[in-house]
Structure formats: structure tokens, C-alpha cells
Amino acid sequence: MGSIDRRWIWAVLAWSGAALVMIVPAAITAFSPYLAYRTLPYIVGGFAGVISLSLLFIQPLLPAGYLAGSEGSAGRRWHRWVGVALVVAVVLHVGGLYLTSPPDTIDALLLISPTPFSIYGVTAMWGVVATAALVVFRRRLGLRFSIWRLIHNGLAAIVVVATVIHALQIEGAMEPITKWMLCMATLAAMSVALLDLRVVRPIHAWRNRGSTRGAKREPSESAIR
Numbered sequence: 001m002g003s004i005d006r007r008w009i010w011a012v013l014a015w016s017g018a019a020l021v022m023i024v025p026a027a028i029t030a031f032s033p034y035l036a037y038r039t040l041p042y043i044v045g046g047f048a049g050v051i052s053l054s055l056l057f058i059q060p061l062l063p064a065g066y067l068a069g070s071e072g073s074a075g076r077r078w079h080r081w082v083g084v085a086l087v088v089a090v091v092l093h094v095g096g097l098y099l100t101s102p103p104d105t106i107d108a109l110l111l112i113s114p115t116p117f118s119i120y121g122v123t124a125m126w127g128v129v130a131t132a133a134l135v136v137f138r139r140r141l142g143l144r145f146s147i148w149r150l151i152h153n154g155l156a157a158i159v160v161v162a163t164v165i166h167a168l169q170i171e172g173a174m175e176p177i178t179k180w181m182l183c184m185a186t187l188a189a190m191s192v193a194l195l196d197l198r199v200v201r202p203i204h205a206w207r208n209r210g211s212t213r214g215a216k217r218e219p220s221e222s223a224i225r
Helices: 002-029 040-061 073-100 102-109 117-136 145-169 176-224
Strands: none
Touching (some): 002 040, 040 176, 102 117, 145 176
16 A cells, blocks of 8 residues: 555656746746737747647657556557647647748748847757648658668757757847756756667566566576586
């Protein structure tokens, strides 16, 4: 009973911590004085950007199974749904900015904007588009799963790094401390999950296979003797 209680407590703490990291920056942004005289498309687009960053934080935690209920196939399924939500948030972000200022948005998409943060934002956007296309056309591409996964992880890393740089360079509605907190948490979540899934767990699996093969050989050797 005690172990069950401890698991339940750790599960609640993990989900509560993740929720706080995602919700607090958006909640503080909602009270920013920068939004007082902004138009509705700008506000929607801006909040969609904050939500995109929050989704990038939780996205790698799901397939890694770090949160209760996200183990195995459930985590991969939630990972896909969060990916869909991320694509929608990016569309709303770019669409809201376009309705607010079409020339500035077009300059950013053409990479001729004078603002340096726009380059990273556009890089992250195309990274999300490429990742979505990679998922949708996975079977048609005919890639081996190991190659497909490597490309998928590489694109995810590009999206996260570019998004974090994009967010940190913007001085706007997001409160600086909570923005830094969310950005660092997003980088940490991606780094830890990739290291765990692609390095630590494969090494453990390889060692376990080796020890299993050794255990199978020992009885036969003793029988020969």
C-alpha cells in the first residue's frame, strides 16, 4: 500500500510540476500591459506562440513515459495528439501576426525582415511543417524506421532550439523570468528525453541482451563438461 501511495504522490507531483511550467507563463502574459491596446488577431497570435512553446516542453516527456499514464503506446499516442495541437498553434500564431501586419509577416517569411528573431521563428515554423509532413507521409517515404526516427529527432531539436532563441529575443508580453523558466525547461526536457531514449535505454537493452545470451550459453557449456 505504501509503494502505491508513493507512486501516486510522485505522479501527482510530476503532472502538477509540468502543468505549472506550462500554465504560469501564459497566465502572467494574460495580465501584461502590452496587450491593453492590441488587436484581437495579435493577442490570439501571441498566445498561440506561448502555447506552442508550452507544448514543446511537454512533447518529449510523453514518449519517454516520464509522466504517469504516458508509458508505452499511450505516451506515443498523446505525443501525436500534442503534435497536432502544436501545428494548429503555429498556424494561429503566424495567421494572427499576418492579420495584424501582413508586410512584416511576409518579410519574415521571406527572411528579409530586419528583426533577427524572425529568422529563428521562421526556422522553427518550417521545422514544424517538415516534422508534420514526415509523420503524415512516413509510409510513402519508404524510410527505415531507424532513419525516420533520426530525422524526426533532428527536426525536433531544430524546432526547440530555434523556438527558444526566437522567444528569448522578443521583448513583448511574456514576463521575462517565467519566459526564461519555460525556455530552459523546454531545452532540458528535449535534451534529457533524447539522451535517455536514444543513448541510455539502447545501451541498457544491448547489455541485457548480452547478459541473456551469456546466461543461455552457460548451461550448455556445463553440460558438455
